[in-house]
Amino acid sequence: MSDDLTQVDAWWRAANYLSAAQIYLLDNPLLQEPLRADHIKPRLLGHWGTSPGLNFVYAHLNRAIRARDLDMIFIAGPGHGGPAVLANAWLEGTYGEVYPEAGHGAEEIRRFVKQFSFPGGVPSHAAPETPGSIHEGGELGYSLMHAHGAAFDNPDLHVACVIGDGEAEAGPLAASWPSIRFVDAARDGAVLPILHLNGYRIAGPTVMGRMDDAALDALFRGHGYAPLFVCGDEPARMHRDMAAALDAAFDSIAAIQRAARDGTATPAETPRWPLIVLRSPKGWTGPERVDGAPVEGTHRAHQIPLPGVKDDPDHLRQLEAWLKSYRPDELFRDGAPAEALRAIAPEGVRRMSANPAANGGRLLRPLDLPALAPAEVEVPAPGAVQASANKALGAWLREVMRANPDNFRLFGPDETESNKLDAVFDVTGRKATGEVRDDDADLAPDGRVMEVLSEHLCQGWLEGYLLTGRHGLFNSYEAFVHIAASMFNQHAKWLRVSGGLAWRAPVASLNYLLTSHVWRQDHNGFSHQDPGFLDHVASKGAEVVRIYLPPDANCLLQVARACLESRDRVNVIVSGKHEESQWLSPEAARAHCEAGLGAWDWASDEVPPDVVMACAGDVPTQETLAAVALLREHLPDLALRVVNVVDLMALQPPPRNADGLDDAGFDALFTTDKPVIFAFHGYPGLIHELTYRRRNHHNFHVHGYSESGTTTTPADMAVRNALDRFHLVLAALRRSGRDDPAAEALAAHCRDRLEAHHDHVRATGTDLPEIRDWRWPG
Structure with a gap:
């Protein structure tokens, strides 16, 4: 191999070593003494099978970054690819910069290896704790869409996205292939999908892993890609082929972007972006056989290829031989990568694990937000305007x-x-x-x-x-x-x-x-x-x-x-x-939204309420105010308070919500002993969940969606779920205890209007005019 590919191979071996060590080792991270059972973690958790392929890609991308000075981030789509991403971040030195206690050094590498899938440590995915990650990978299917989102409006960024063949079976991933058609080569960055076919899921073969190259080529050409294939298991040849494929891919990306940006591209023509199909054995470079059964290149390499190392001396010896096959004594010195290995890593922010785009808040510019006034609605009086x-x-x-x-x-x-x-x-x-x-x-x-x-x-x-x-x-x-x-x-x-x-x-x-x-x-x-x-x-x-x-x-x-x-x-x-x-003027809306919720004095009586009429949502607000108008018309002596909730989570008290309304404020608004008829946009249980710790919770009577729907009119939807004005009035009468003649007459009126509504809707297909054309009387 050429010198640069020899360096790539050394990096690959180091990353493979660290990936396996994280899964197995509690101590003795660099095998400086013979491996013993007490060096092994008590619970072996993690996934080996995808790691060597991810490490292979990462090592080769580093070569391309150095050669071309590329601005690049890395997305690891395969589930449980954490050991590989962590290993490369550690080798690049970024991990130690973020977490000095688990960086380079004899004690630090011990902590780094031990922490993987260990209590108080880090998970087996490329989680938020992982430098360089914007994609966890624990739930499959989202890697390629995340990659394209990262590339939009990021003209200099290259996003290398490794897609596992198990992940490729997920519906969201299958829908993601046409994302290249949404890339504007003149203003966006580039995504390089690398489909890693190692052939197996956890217990069986993958669909794409069993497709031949001709079928895959036809599939991806149909999507608009120009596929490049790298297939095999012999490291030297695979290194040469991968280097050539990446050089061709980045040459193609540069040509596409140059043509789009200098105006020589055909406007209506969608460029054929490159895609790499990498076929390599599952668990590549790991144990070939365990207990007489093949492992490398089979589903048995998916998780823990040597499960019995704690108790089985043969498994322990096989693990030691496997780890030593990477020649760690050449790769590490005093708990750090050897000087030759450090020298081939990209520098500074060119390291994929240190790229600021993968810690996007560092690049975040506040939006230039225009004034609201030109879009605001003039509301001379509550309910006077429709919009x-x-x-x-x-x-x-x-x-x-x-x-x-x-x-x-x-x-x-x-x-x-x-x-x-x-x-x-x-x-x-x-x-x-x-x-x-x-x-x-x-x-x-x-x-x-x-x-x-x-x-x-x-x-x-x-x-x-x-x-x-x-x-x-x-x-x-x-x-x-x-x-x-x-x-x-x-x-x-x-x-x-x-x-x-x-x-x-x-x-x-x-x-x-x-x-x-x-x-x-x-x-x-x-x-x-x-x-x-x-x-x-x-x-x-x-x-x-x-x-x-x-x-x-x-x-x-x-x-x-x-x-x-x-x-x-x-x-x-x-x-x-x-x-x-429309209910609130711009000024009133500003104050109301800053508070998150509050009483609408213009719709409430000035005396302490007999009933609180609460609402959250546009339709519930309309129906609540219509109910209040009916109550005020027929029972003017019934004191009402209208409370509108904009920020639903404000109902939840501190400390569960640090910004929630405190108990004193809640009691002042909703009272401590009066019925609250709450018209809510969603399922009623959510209001109870948010308020169950409040003193007056037992008096909350929530009307919301009760899974009663059909093709019908707007008002009939509310009636079917008892969210309409008539049901809200009936609830207020029932909960307030009013049973005098005026209250009985109002209840009879509401039942009558519900019957009239039922008949009118089914006869005409429209709502009653008195409902459809209702306006707040002001």
């Missing part, structure tokens, strides 16, 4: 995109216009993925509105974009954001862990706008009616999540600005897109 909250938000987002042309993107399925955010198209188009035709609407090769009918892709791109130092917003139908619920879960956990790491700089928050929500899915029907994402989000705790239910346009604008200014959180905003009554 679409989302339309107002769209007008403001247009200016956000205008002011931040390389730092903010809007992501979502094909509903930007339907969701009333189409004002953004005054500034930028939808990202075109091929030819732009004359009859296409709002389509542009350099568009920054990322529309694709995959919630997984939308969220994955946004996560990669955020974690490398930018900002964005994901808008989705409320019912279908559940598709990406597991991705939310992983991101929220990432933020919780990274928030406790001083070296991880805060990143922009992941912001959701959930619209086309449960109460206005009357035409799509039951399948589109599910507000349960809020329950899932709330379970992650106020430390990392916020849930906002703005009742009108001006509150939505206030909330949206706060979300875009926030850091290290997941923010969920639920807002309807239809025209609705």
